[in-house]
Amino acid sequence: MIKFTFLNLLLVFAIPVSLSASSISSFSDPAPVTSPVVDGGKLVGKVVESPAGAAVSFATVALxxxxxxxITDGVVTDENGVFAMSNVAAGSYLLRITNMGYQTLFVPNIRVSPEANLIDLGSITLIPEAQKLAEVLVRGEKSMIVDDIDKKIVNIGKDMLATSNNVSDLLEKVPAVSLDENGNPQVRGKGNVVVLIDGKPSNLYGSDLPTILQSFPANLIERIDVMTTPSAKYEGEGASGVIDIITKKSKIRGTNGGIRIGLGNKNNHNASGNISYRAGKLGVNASLSGQSRGMTWKRTLNRENLISENTSLLEQTGTGDNSGKNVFGRVGVNYDFNEKNTLEVGMNYSGNNSKNNSNLLNETSDATGFVYESFRRLNNSTGGGNNMNFNLDYRKKFDDKDHQFTFTTSYSLGESDGESYFVQESAIDSLMRNQQNLRDNNRNSLFINTDYTWPITPKATLEAGLRTRMSSNNNTNSFYNMDKETGAYEFDENISNIFGYRDATYTGFMTFSQKTDLWGMRAGLRVTDYNQEIDQISANREFTVHFLTLVPSLALTRKLGESSQIKLNYSRRVQRPEADWLNPFTDVSDPRNIKSGNPNLRPEFTHKAEMGYSNYEESGGFGPSLFMDYSNNAITQIRTIDESGVSLTRYDNVGRELSYGFETDFSQKIGEVLKLNGSGRVFRSEVVSQLAQIDNRTWSYSGNLNAFITLPADFRASAYVNYEGPRAIAQGTREGVFIANMGIRKDLLEKKATISFNVQDIFLSRAYKSQLNTATYSQASHWQQTNRQVNLTFQYRFGKISASGDDA
Structure with a gap:
């Protein structure tokens, strides 16, 4: 029999797969042998095959x-079929033994008494399958939510995959996570979230996060880790938290993979494929995906100008459409030198292009309603970019399975460019104009990471790591106005900008974890030395910023039962200004609402605390918690207005921002027909700044719900609803947003294939409204996507695994 080492290792840590009665073979019930011990019992045994009694190497033994x-523990038999488990707590157990080409075996009635020292189970016999497997499809479904000491782990099950085309679709189904109108992730309704992919910064895959998330096919994702109060192990950035997207690492010997094709209205189509091959110590995996997308929108804005002596009203109404295409590919090679040393190298490529059009009518009237200024502004923009990422990962395991050293490095380089043409039509000659904006951006970054995990004792672990990240960004924005007499475009240096940005981050962290039968503790500290170099080339202004930050974290847990616990978490976070927030370029694409960066921004520090309870079992569970976020130097967008009614929006440090409330997530299976999961929260949000004359406070509520329903004839239906309630923002209030999606799927071809039909934003209710009120103006704005997305998707999975022969 082939030694399916890596598949078995994967299964050891998987949540148990539901098996039919026919898959459980007969089992033996050996009498335990016990003797006194202090630190727990030890289980030993040998797995052999029937009828020859030959040893079964590398079988998975789960306790x-x-x-x-x-699952409480798991090991893999050695080449002689022998296994051993140490430090087994007192209690009642059963063994599950699996190996390719054999029937699954359960050994029940294993009892470990408090005085037990050694329990010898003797020889345990596996029965070979009548026929060797030619095709393998692993269909085990993990519990959706697992509550770790400092994060929630959301396993991506087949229902979520069948109703999701990309990572953006998945994130909307994750408790406490939502997307804003631009596709950026939010946690508890707030932005400033750090998104990692396999523990690495997502900007290694490109500069535009929404495009990255839309490029990643959903079926490449194994789980999503959500950290609302991250430990010191994770980046100190992200005032709202950290999301780590973990991709699948296939270790199955042989070949397996899948293809996915989706057709949608408004040119929303996608296709993806992935394949993995493994023989002996060498594994190769590759994936490729492409997507075309289209979206239409409408917007309105009404702003009353109170700063001038004569009150005026600006009314904007407009429509537009955004379309684009992106492609994402990756290839990876991993090699296991031996059981303790593994090397993996990979390359990712992403490319995208976009086209945006808008038609915006601007009318300014006086107090009597007389329109004294009117113009229509037409915008036609195109853009594109490419990004390459190279990575290398080395892992060294020591004698203890948790004692290891890892080294990771990634280098990324990318470029993007674009051009916009503006035509302004008006009956007033002075308002008529033609403009052109040319954009060019070049960037590169280097990421180096080392981690060392040392189990000091069986119940205490020390982890330490060093991080280095260096990046550079050169951004050129050139603006031109057409000369009415010559018809030639002339460069406008007043609103053009060449911006150079460099940063270097050097970080060290250490965490200490201690676990007992009832208590768990993880304390950590992260020290970061951060350097920024800002070069406003156009203005011949260059300066540097340097600061040292300490990010402590503490997590305490106390078990109340087999699956229930309470926890208390604290973390300090820092939000450093991004390059786009610092860039002083003035965006005049909407001349009545201009935008600019602020090179004088300072970091924002946030204190996050959470106290919660969780009880997750295979059939479901819930995790209520109380939370509080406090920042005394919050970075947020501030809008000011001049006497002519033109507003300027830029990021600034405004003052105190506070959010606190109650939240719970849950998952529940109701019989074999219905599966539910979701989250909800009631919270208070406050934004207060004496300097900016801001005092906004409001209570609100939010929540989402996923339902998966099993129907006759192998049909399954799903429904998703999400509501983000109103909340206080700087200078006003953002209204609530409601979204509803649904889908239906059917398995085909002996469950190797799935066809699904999905509708997003059923009621066209994805509308973002805000109301701003200051001493100088009052503004109401509304932006809404106007096309409902309908998608038909076909997915096929394949796998061919040899079940005989020796390792290559």
């Missing part, structure tokens, strides 16, 4: 709690 069949 399951008798109460709920949850």
């Amino acid at each position: 399951l709690a008798a109460k709920d069949s949850s």
Whole structure:
């Protein structure tokens, strides 16, 4: 039999797969042998095959709690079929033994007494399958939510995959996570979220996060980790939290993969494929995806100008459409030198192009309603970019399975460019104009990471790491006005900008974890030396910023039962200004609402605390918590207005921002027909700044719900609803947003294929409204996507695994 080492290792840590009665073979019930010990019992045994009694090498041996069949430990037999488990707590258990080409075996009634030292289970016999497997499809479904000491782990099950084309679709289904109108992730309704991919910064894959998330096919994702109070191990950035997107690492010997094709209205189509091959110590995996997208929108804005002696009203109404295409590909090679040393190298490529059009009518009237200024502004923009990322990962395991050293490095380089043409039509000659904007951006970054994990004792672990990240960004924005007499475009240096940006981050962290039968603790500290070099080339102004930050974290847990616990978490976060926030370029694409960066921004520091309870079992569970976020130097967008009624929006440090409330997530299976998961929260949000004359405070509520329903004839239906309630923002209030999606799917071809039909934004309710009120103006704005997305998707999975022969 082939030694399916890596598949078995994967199965050791998986949540148990539901098996039919026919898949459980007969089992033996050996009498335990016990003797006194202090630190727990030790289970030993040997796995052999029937009828020859030959040793079964590299079989997976999982120790399951008798109460709920949850995995408590797991090992793999050696070349002689022998296994051993140490430090087994007192209790009742059963063993589950699996290996390719054999029937799954359960050994029940294993009892470990508090005085037990050694339990010898003797020889355990596996029965070979009648026929060797030619095709393998692993269909185990993990519990959706797992509550770790400092994060929530959301496993991506087949239902979520069948109703999701890309990572953006997945994130909307994750408790406490939502997307804003631009596709950027939010946690608890707030932005400033750090998004990682396999623990690495997402900007290594490109500069535009929404495009990156839309490029990643959903079926490449294994799980999503959400950290609302991250430990010191993770980047100190992200005032709202950290999202780590973990991709699948296939270790199955042989070949497996899948293809996915989706057709949608408004030119929303996608296609993707992935394949993995492994023979012996060498594994190769590759994936490729492409997507075309289209979206239409409408917007309105009404702003009353109170700063001038004569009150005026600006009314904007407009429509537009955004379309684009992107492609994402990656290839990876991993090699296991031996059981303790693994090397993986990979390359990712992403490319995108976009086209945006808008038609915006601007009318300014006086107090009597007389329109004294009117013009229509037409915008036609195109853009594109490419990004390459190269990465290398090395892992060294020591004698203890948790004792390891990892080294990771990534280098990324990319470029993007674009051009916009503006035509302004008006009956007033002075308002008529033609303009052109040319954009060019070049960037590169280097990421180096080392981690060392040392189990000091069986229940205490020390982890330390060093991080280095260096990046550079050169951004050129050139603006031209057409000369009415010559018809030639002339460069406008007043609103053009060449901006150079460099940063270097050097970080060290250390965490200490201690676990007992009831208590768990993880304390950590991250020290970051951060350097920024800002070069406003156009203005011949150059300066540097340097600061040292300390980010402590503490997490405490106390078990209340087999699957329930309470926890208390604290973390300090820092939000450093991004390059776009610092760039002083003035965006005049909307001449009545201009935007600019602020090179004088300072970092924002946030204190985050959370106290919660969780109880997750295979059939479901819930995790209520109380939370509080406090920042005394919040970075937010501020809008000011001049006497002519033109507003300027830029980021600034405004003052105190506070959010606190109650939140819970849950998942529940109701029989074999219905599966529910979701989250909800009630919270208070406050933004207060004496300097900016801001005092906004409001109570609100938000929540989402996913339902998956099993129907006859292998049909399954799903529904998703999300509501983000109103909240206080700087200078006003953002109204609530409601979204509803639905889908239906059917398995085909002996469950190797799935066809699904999905509708997003069923009621066209994805509308973003805000109301701003200051001493100088009052403004109401509304932006809404106007096309409902309908998608038909076909997915096919394949896998061919040899079940005989020796390792290559």
